[in-house]
Amino acid sequence: MRPLADIERTMTAIDVEADPQAAAGELLALSEEVLEHWVTAHGREPTDDKREGFRLLALHRQGTKGDPSFNACRETAREIAYHYNLVTMQPEHTETTHRAEMLRMVSNHLYLFVSGKLQVAELGEFCCSAKPIRSADKHEPGTSKEA
Amino acid sequence: MTKKDKYQKVAYYPGCALEGTGHSYNRSTKAVGKALGLDLVEVKNWNCCGAMEVKNIDPKLQTYLSSRVMSVAANEMDMDVVMAPCNGCYHNLKKAEYDLKHDPESVDVVDKLSKKAGHKTYESGQVETIHALDWIKDTIGEEGLKERVKNSLSGIKVANYYGCMYTRPRHIFPEKDQGPGSESTSNPHFMDDLLAAAGAENVEFPLKTACCGGAHTLSDSDTSTKLVLNILKAAKLAGADVIATECPTCHSGLEMHQIRAEKVLGETVDIKILYFTQLLGMALGLKPRKVGVHENVSDSMGFVREHGLA
Numbered sequence: 001m002r003p004l005a006d007i008e009r010t011m012t013a014i015d016v017e018a019d020p021q022a023a024a025g026e027l028l029a030l031s032e033e034v035l036e037h038w039v040t041a042h043g044r045e046p047t048d049d050k051r052e053g054f055r056l057l058a059l060h061r062q063g064t065k066g067d068p069s070f071n072a073c074r075e076t077a078r079e080i081a082y083h084y085n086l087v088t089m090q091p092e093h094t095e096t097t098h099r100a101e102m103l104r105m106v107s108n109h110l111y112l113f114v115s116g117k118l119q120v121a122e123l124g125e126f127c128c129s130a131k132p133i134r135s136a137d138k139h140e141p142g143t144s145k146e147a
Numbered sequence: 148m149t150k151k152d153k154y155q156k157v158a159y160y161p162g163c164a165l166e167g168t169g170h171s172y173n174r175s176t177k178a179v180g181k182a183l184g185l186d187l188v189e190v191k192n193w194n195c196c197g198a199m200e201v202k203n204i205d206p207k208l209q210t211y212l213s214s215r216v217m218s219v220a221a222n223e224m225d226m227d228v229v230m231a232p233c234n235g236c237y238h239n240l241k242k243a244e245y246d247l248k249h250d251p252e253s254v255d256v257v258d259k260l261s262k263k264a265g266h267k268t269y270e271s272g273q274v275e276t277i278h279a280l281d282w283i284k285d286t287i288g289e290e291g292l293k294e295r296v297k298n299s300l301s302g303i304k305v306a307n308y309y310g311c312m313y314t315r316p317r318h319i320f321p322e323k324d325q326g327p328g329s330e331s332t333s334n335p336h337f338m339d340d341l342l343a344a345a346g347a348e349n350v351e352f353p354l355k356t357a358c359c360g361g362a363h364t365l366s367d368s369d370t371s372t373k374l375v376l377n378i379l380k381a382a383k384l385a386g387a388d389v390i391a392t393e394c395p396t397c398h399s400g401l402e403m404h405q406i407r408a409e410k411v412l413g414e415t416v417d418i419k420i421l422y423f424t425q426l427l428g429m430a431l432g433l434k435p436r437k438v439g440v441h442e443n444v445s446d447s448m449g450f451v452r453e454h455g456l457a
Contacts, residue, residue, distance in 0.1 A: 068316060
């Protein structure tokens with residue numbers, strides 16, 4: 001598993017015009033690596049299982065265990081799978097290069113979201129299923145001084 | 148009673164953002180309501196919903212704060228629907244409703260704090276919380292909008308951006324994913340439907356529910372800027388002229404990080420950012436100033452003139 005910064009550089013450098021199908025495969029693999037980072041950082045072994053034919057979706061599912069706020073990138077992962085299918089299953093389509101470029105942007109979003117979330121992990125979760133920062137301090141709900 | 152009838156008159160909960168950075172969303176929501184003949188009655192003496200800050204420190208306190216807004220609407224104003232245009236407020240009121248229905252501990256805490264504050268305790272089910280999108284979709288609908296459009300949005304390509312809080316987590320939105328006519332949590336479409344009815348051409352936009360980094364805008368501005376830049380670029384690549392928003396946090400994040408991306412990263416993405424209520428309002432014949440286009444951070448006046456909306 002290469003460092004996250006290397007993944008970003010590789011994503012940026014991929015030439016989607018030269019070979020959109022190969023690029024789609026690379027971007028899917030890089031997106032899986034991004035999720036491997038998240039899973040590994042949470043002390044788990046990244047799964048080799050697949051969901052709906054994609055290891056990416058199985059890794060995302062694994063990443064949400066114990067942290068439902070990680071669902072905030074569920075649709076991003078699904079869009080990666082969708083765009084991968086568009087590029088690889090309709091290779092002759094007139095918009096294949098455009099679709100591959102969009103796949104790169106969605107993959108990049110997954111990278112930015114996960115790497116950002118890893119950086120601020122110690123601050124607590126700010127997203128939809130937020131966990132209290134002070135949960136580790138056994139803070140009793142509804143008992144803050146302001147209450 | 149049908150939703151169409153029930154939502155004609157709603158308790159309006161603008162929330163803090165709409166009195167600050169989202170002022171133009173407040174202005175345009177009220178203007179659109181008036182133009183459509185819908186009745187908004189602002190919640191008396193409303194308070195913060197608990198936003199993200201309180202929720203992080205003490206989620207039960209956030210539940211109480213949101214419950215107070217619903218209590219005022221139900222018990223002091225005799226209203227049965229609260230309409231919140233802000234995704235954060237909408238999300239928090241829905242979450243409080245869910246917690247009060249399913250978590251006895253939350254019920255106890257809310258009861259204790261309500262008594263301490265001297266108002267009636269909110270009881271689950273007293274009001275229904277809806278978003279501005281539900282409000283317009285269920286009262287006027289696409290057909291009703293088509294009949295009222297004076298300045299079609301035709302020729303304008305829109306990327307509809309819903310942000311992350313409008314649909315997540317799924318379990319607090321039991322009315323969504325209920326088949327035809329209901330909103331989808333995986334592929335929301337209410338804003339797409341309304342703007343299409345007003346004549347706009349919606350582009351396929353894969354990041355419509357992706358994170359904008361709004362919550363990290365102060366703690367980690369660089370990540371937020373990169374996330375926003377990616378959203379802007381993807382919308383542009385999708386062929387959009389404008390990103391339509393329905394959340395003040397997303398909207399101000401997109402506008403401010405669009406500027407920051409230019410300054411810090413040297414990257415310029417020429418795309419406009421407007422609230423869906425601003426676009427709808429102009430389609431209904433309202434002047435750009437009436438829907439606060441001049442109050443947005445980014446300048447879209449030239450764009451709206453160019454498209455015959457001014």
